Amino acid sequence: MTLDVTRRELLQIAAAAAAAWKAGPWLVRAPAAFAQTPPGDPATVATLEAFADTLIPGEKRSPDDRAIAGAAPGAGGVQAGALAMMSFPAAGTGPALPGLAAGLNVHATTFAAENAIVLDPSVPPFVSLDFARRTTLLVQILDGTGPDQLAYFALAGIVFLAYHTAGFLHTTDALAAGHPGLVAIGFPLPQADGKWRFPDFSYRQVLAQEHPLTTGLGSPP
Amino acid sequence: MAAVETTDVVVIGTGFGGAIPAYYLSAGGARVVMLERGPRLATADFTQDLRLDTYTRIVDLINGTGMSVVAGNCVGGGSVVYFAASLRAPSFVFERQGTLGRHLWPTSITRGSLDGYYDRVESVLPVAQQSWDEVSYAGGLWAAACARAGHTCNPLPVAVDLQQCTSCNWMLNGCVFGAKRSMLLNYLPAAETCATEIRPLHEVQSIAPATTSGSRYAVTYNQVDPSDYRVVVASGTIEAKLVILAAGAMGTPVILQRSAAALGGMPAAVGRYFSPNGDRVTLGVFDEAKVRDLLGLERAPGVPYEAYAIGRPITTASYDYLDASLPEFSRFSLEQIYFPPIVDILAEDGVDGPPVWFGVDKRTLTTKFASWLTVLAMTEDANEGVFGPPPPTGNFIRASVAAGVGQLSYPTAPETRQGWDAADAAVKAIVEKDGLAQHLLWKGGGNGYSAHPLSTCRMGDDPAISALDAQHELRGHPGIFVTDGSAVPTSLCVNPSLTIAALAERASALLLQRGTELGLTLRARVPPPGRTDAVRRRRCVNPV
Numbered sequence: 001m002t003l004d005v006t007r008r009e010l011l012q013i014a015a016a017a018a019a020a021w022k023a024g025p026w027l028v029r030a031p032a033a034f035a036q037t038p039p040g041d042p043a044t045v046a047t048l049e050a051f052a053d054t055l056i057p058g059e060k061r062s063p064d065d066r067a068i069a070g071a072a073p074g075a076g077g078v079q080a081g082a083l084a085m086m087s088f089p090a091a092g093t094g095p096a097l098p099g100l101a102a103g104l105n106v107h108a109t110t111f112a113a114e115n116a117i118v119l120d121p122s123v124p125p126f127v128s129l130d131f132a133r134r135t136t137l138l139v140q141i142l143d144g145t146g147p148d149q150l151a152y153f154a155l156a157g158i159v160f161l162a163y164h165t166a167g168f169l170h171t172t173d174a175l176a177a178g179h180p181g182l183v184a185i186g187f188p189l190p191q192a193d194g195k196w197r198f199p200d201f202s203y204r205q206v207l208a209q210e211h212p213l214t215t216g217l218g219s220p221p
Numbered sequence: 222m223a224a225v226e227t228t229d230v231v232v233i234g235t236g237f238g239g240a241i242p243a244y245y246l247s248a249g250g251a252r253v254v255m256l257e258r259g260p261r262l263a264t265a266d267f268t269q270d271l272r273l274d275t276y277t278r279i280v281d282l283i284n285g286t287g288m289s290v291v292a293g294n295c296v297g298g299g300s301v302v303y304f305a306a307s308l309r310a311p312s313f314v315f316e317r318q319g320t321l322g323r324h325l326w327p328t329s330i331t332r333g334s335l336d337g338y339y340d341r342v343e344s345v346l347p348v349a350q351q352s353w354d355e356v357s358y359a360g361g362l363w364a365a366a367c368a369r370a371g372h373t374c375n376p377l378p379v380a381v382d383l384q385q386c387t388s389c390n391w392m393l394n395g396c397v398f399g400a401k402r403s404m405l406l407n408y409l410p411a412a413e414t415c416a417t418e419i420r421p422l423h424e425v426q427s428i429a430p431a432t433t434s435g436s437r438y439a440v441t442y443n444q445v446d447p448s449d450y451r452v453v454v455a456s457g458t459i460e461a462k463l464v465i466l467a468a469g470a471m472g473t474p475v476i477l478q479r480s481a482a483a484l485g486g487m488p489a490a491v492g493r494y495f496s497p498n499g500d501r502v503t504l505g506v507f508d509e510a511k512v513r514d515l516l517g518l519e520r521a522p523g524v525p526y527e528a529y530a531i532g533r534p535i536t537t538a539s540y541d542y543l544d545a546s547l548p549e550f551s552r553f554s555l556e557q558i559y560f561p562p563i564v565d566i567l568a569e570d571g572v573d574g575p576p577v578w579f580g581v582d583k584r585t586l587t588t589k590f591a592s593w594l595t596v597l598a599m600t601e602d603a604n605e606g607v608f609g610p611p612p613p614t615g616n617f618i619r620a621s622v623a624a625g626v627g628q629l630s631y632p633t634a635p636e637t638r639q640g641w642d643a644a645d646a647a648v649k650a651i652v653e654k655d656g657l658a659q660h661l662l663w664k665g666g667g668n669g670y671s672a673h674p675l676s677t678c679r680m681g682d683d684p685a686i687s688a689l690d691a692q693h694e695l696r697g698h699p700g701i702f703v704t705d706g707s708a709v710p711t712s713l714c715v716n717p718s719l720t721i722a723a724l725a726e727r728a729s730a731l732l733l734q735r736g737t738e739l740g741l742t743l744r745a746r747v748p749p750p751g752r753t754d755a756v757r758r759r760r761c762v763n764p765v
Contacts, residue, residue, distance in 0.1 A: 092621020160566035185590035197387035201532035208374035219309035
């Protein structure tokens, strides 16, 4: 598998994607089918999975899994549904995914050239990097000051929403299905009727002296 | 050509700043139309759900340069999504001079002069004082940690019906139990009883001079699609004698900026002096064994804490640093607060070296989510935020339905940094005493975060540094008033909602006088809203 575009074209795509997020290109509704469907291009999918896996690492789905680096045991961002979250209409990222993936690969190509890394042409450049190098590159992008920092931080936010909130599912459904992120953070379960209530929520003790000048209803002076 | 629609008063926005004057003016006899950008949801419509198309219907994330802001977007505005902590601002706030070395608040507004209005709001919402039995585990832990470090800590007043509240901890989503006292339960229904008309999904774009005699201003709006606020389905104009802007501190200045040419200029302070209320969130990751051994806490056999997500989100705070004798930029409250895991991306991972907020160590840190405790410091900042030119429509560019890029820049001033550093050090000293917890910062993305935008169209006595006079009237534009958080001149060192509401009460009393001067027929005095429909009807000149 190779990316069937030139480096110049990739740069143009990446710049457009970054500018797009900043300039708000989707002032009209995205086509529903496009917004609902994860990107079909294998290179885009693998690149975005590698991005998600670098942020919230997990174990490989199979021994020959290239997108997931296998840097941590158990389910990571990919298994928690990062791609589903990226394609969830309310996330707003769906239409930008091909461009964002292409941009990552441009960054990876540049990074490889600067660091004398030989890329594997059978996978997208970002996927070709090992976990440590993916991490180094994402630190540069996400903690940097480049024009696409906000776009990729927004995409990172979507990955975290997938893992930490199962934001593409109703929370009751996600918990019932044992969503790995919600389980990992220990998100509390609802009551039998599907609603959250906490009858036991307080130590019910006086635990500090109160400020001596507090008003009758509890405000500061 | 169709006749231009007219009314007496257009109120833009339906949060604290809009709902309160809408009630008083309609009860006083004015015809009031409220234009609200967001949708209208009632108690039965709210959800306990983290799915991204649920809470995002009613709350926006606006990313600026240096600062990101969370803001309500629904009928009821911020009052629907807030965490209901209802505190009076400390007295010294009203004396602040900031970095300009000049009195920033109108001299006619002091804590003493505002106390009567605070009383009224506390009675109308109403506000309840939490007892120690009603403090959440997290609030109790914060109190115990403060006490062990030699500090006081208070249970907080909240605008919550404590009998009805189930401590479910879903306040950002609106309250499914009808226990949170948002504007939907008090001022807005009272206003509607007095014939105020609320129009949701109406996003005001600009204000211009009226074209009809008897009206002063024309307000132009877009109607937006309820499933995608980026889609405009219609547009229109309504003319009025008075316009009250209460679109929030992230909305009001943008509407005024866009109106500047048509209205013949704007005060320079419109879209300047933004304050994030000095908001500064940091995180303690508690050692459960030390919670048991050092603090003696155990909520169940063998479980000292593990309760970050349980209970009302804000229950205790320390006022020890709200000391009027301390210099400016070193005073702050320290408040226990819960954030749903939608913000988990922000915390640093607790291990030295990059990556700071993602990767293997971050994933490990989040497995301790139940042992987290976030603390919100509300500090004194330097009002350094500035809005750039307005976007084509709305108040920010929506990249998704509820998030996008705004025009705000917040180049953090040294004085603001000084306040944040002092607050960070205070929290660290409390939570890290004897290894009780590890203190971590929010670092993801590099921006500051605020849920309390203020001051973008502020009041003052000095026209050079304020957009409004002490009566909330926009300088140079008689009949335009701003009554939301934009009008608040400085950060408040506590949650702003009660002060915004008290100022709106005060403004309403003034508006009943000023409205008459501007051609409305109004009663001079209007009692506060009743709690039952029958009482509410008796308070209206023209009940529906």
